Amino acid sequence: MSLWSRTRNTVYREITATAMALFLERGFDATTIDDIAAAAGISRRSFFRYFGTKEDVVLGDLIASGDLVRQALEARPDDEEVWAALRNALHSVKDTAFDEPTMLKIFTMVHETPSLRARSIEKHLQWQALLTPEVRRRLGADPADPLDVRADALVATVITCLDVAGDAWTRCNGAVPLETLFDAAAAAVRSTP
Amino acid sequence: MSLWSRTRNTVYREITATAMALFLERGFDATTIDDIAAAAGISRRSFFRYFGTKEDVVLGDLIASGDLVRQALEARPDDEEVWAALRNALHSVKDTAFDEPTMLKIFTMVHETPSLRARSIEKHLQWQALLTPEVRRRLGADPADPLDVRADALVATVITCLDVAGDAWTRCNGAVPLETLFDAAAAAVRSTP
DNA sequence: GCCTGATTGACACTGAGTGCCAAATCGGCA
DNA sequence: TGCCGATTTGGCACTCAGTGTCAATCAGGC
Numbered sequence: 001m002s003l004w005s006r007t008r009n010t011v012y013r014e015i016t017a018t019a020m021a022l023f024l025e026r027g028f029d030a031t032t033i034d035d036i037a038a039a040a041g042i043s044r045r046s047f048f049r050y051f052g053t054k055e056d057v058v059l060g061d062l063i064a065s066g067d068l069v070r071q072a073l074e075a076r077p078d079d080e081e082v083w084a085a086l087r088n089a090l091h092s093v094k095d096t097a098f099d100e101p102t103m104l105k106i107f108t109m110v111h112e113t114p115s116l117r118a119r120s121i122e123k124h125l126q127w128q129a130l131l132t133p134e135v136r137r138r139l140g141a142d143p144a145d146p147l148d149v150r151a152d153a154l155v156a157t158v159i160t161c162l163d164v165a166g167d168a169w170t171r172c173n174g175a176v177p178l179e180t181l182f183d184a185a186a187a188a189v190r191s192t193p
Numbered sequence: 194m195s196l197w198s199r200t201r202n203t204v205y206r207e208i209t210a211t212a213m214a215l216f217l218e219r220g221f222d223a224t225t226i227d228d229i230a231a232a233a234g235i236s237r238r239s240f241f242r243y244f245g246t247k248e249d250v251v252l253g254d255l256i257a258s259g260d261l262v263r264q265a266l267e268a269r270p271d272d273e274e275v276w277a278a279l280r281n282a283l284h285s286v287k288d289t290a291f292d293e294p295t296m297l298k299i300f301t302m303v304h305e306t307p308s309l310r311a312r313s314i315e316k317h318l319q320w321q322a323l324l325t326p327e328v329r330r331r332l333g334a335d336p337a338d339p340l341d342v343r344a345d346a347l348v349a350t351v352i353t354c355l356d357v358a359g360d361a362w363t364r365c366n367g368a369v370p371l372e373t374l375f376d377a378a379a380a381a382v383r384s385t386p
Numbered sequence: 387g388c389c390t391g392a393t394t395g396a397c398a399c400t401g402a403g404t405g406c407c408a409a410a411t412c413g414g415c416a
Numbered sequence: 417t418g419c420c421g422a423t424t425t426g427g428c429a430c431t432c433a434g435t436g437t438c439a440a441t442c443a444g445g446c
Contacts, residue, residue: 003411003424032402033403034401043426044403045428046424046425046426048403048404049425053403054401054402117315119311146361149377150377150378152360152378153354154382156357157354161346164342171340188342189383192332193276196394197393197443226433227432237433238396241433242394246433246434389444395439395440396438398435398437400434400435404432409424409425414422
């Protein structure tokens with residue numbers, strides 16, 4: 001594979017595909033950067049030119065998704081309830097890079113691999129930072145008040161419910177739609193006395 | 194410092210104190226295991242006999258706290274509302290190892306250091322696993338139903354609100370009590386339409 | 387003093403990740 | 417076609433957290 005004649009994006013996609021195949025076959029921790037570099041026909045050094053960390057191979061698109069969610073939230077009607085706006089924005093963004101059986105494998109791997117789990121949560125913290133300003137605006141809150149925790153709490157909770165739903169989705173092998181599980185989690189949080 | 198004549202717990206405490214002082218003085222990432230070992234008069238190898246990871250120096254007590262919270266939750270009256278029971282259990286457990294100014298420094302360091310932040314989140318996931326069964330019992334839920342996300346969502350959200358409150362507490366330099374911030378976060382989640 | 391079990395330190399190693407520099411490639415221009 | 421400058425790549429040495437192994441040391445009992 002000659003890297004020179006390809007676009008950066010093409011190379012990124014190819015390395016990702018190669019690495020993901022190895023991860024799903026052998027496990028994340030059992031696959032080393034050397035393994036990936038050899039399989040992709042690149043050097044270790046170049047691997048790190050494309051990915052910040054090993055985990056970013058799996059989770060790299062999550063940060064891009066966060067921005068899509070923000071855009072979707074900003075596009076919601078201003079008079080929509082905040083919770084509904086968040087929910088709908090979140091569910092409007094679909095990851096179509098993989099089919100559902102593969103998504104299930106990936107979710108399982110993320111769930112079972114501590115470093116991936118931690119990094120995915122970290123990425124969700126970044127989502128929080130992306131989404132909170134718009135929620136503050138919708139609440140009519142002062143953008144600069146560090147003590148007004150309302151928007152932070154709402155965004156963080158919606159993401160938490162998504163994580164809880166994702167775990168349940170994985171456990172039932174995708175038998176129940178993610179949205180259904182999310183709504184059940186949200187209802188419990190909002191309505192349980 | 195002769196290790197042989199001391200109890201394991203004493204040594205653990207002394208290494209912790211030595212390491213924490215270095216972390217707060219120089220920063221977590223800028224302090225290496227070699228630095229800590231030299232300052233504590235032990236070998237690197239022994240350091241890892243006392244601590245699983247570097248982060249555990251800072252966060253080691255968080256797992257013990259999780260069990261205290263579980264015990265506190267189990268001791269709440271059975272007819273108390275679930276949310277209130279969780280809230281009260283959480284706030285009944287105080288970390289008294291450090292004074293407040295030092296706690297503030299630690300929280301700031303955890304907030305600003307990615308590896309610490311990730312590990313603290315991981316520890317909170319363990320809290321979730323500890324607390325969820327009791328909440329399921331209080332909800333009258335089937336302990337084995339993987340699709341009943343209610344207890345998971347409630348516990349995860351309470352912990353999330355605690356994290357949001359902790360961040361705000363750090364930002365205001367401890368000027369507003371953590372409980373106040375927590376209750377504001379919880380109110381937003383429960384009541385914002 | 388000897389024996390046994392536990393603890394410690396030294397050492398070599400792994401794997402993720404980083405900085406540096408020379409080699410290689412690409413594209414534009416004469 | 418060859419040259420040049422800019423960019424990309426690979427190789428290498430290194431750092432750091434973390435791990436396994438084994439010999440040395442210690443403590444307690446007899």
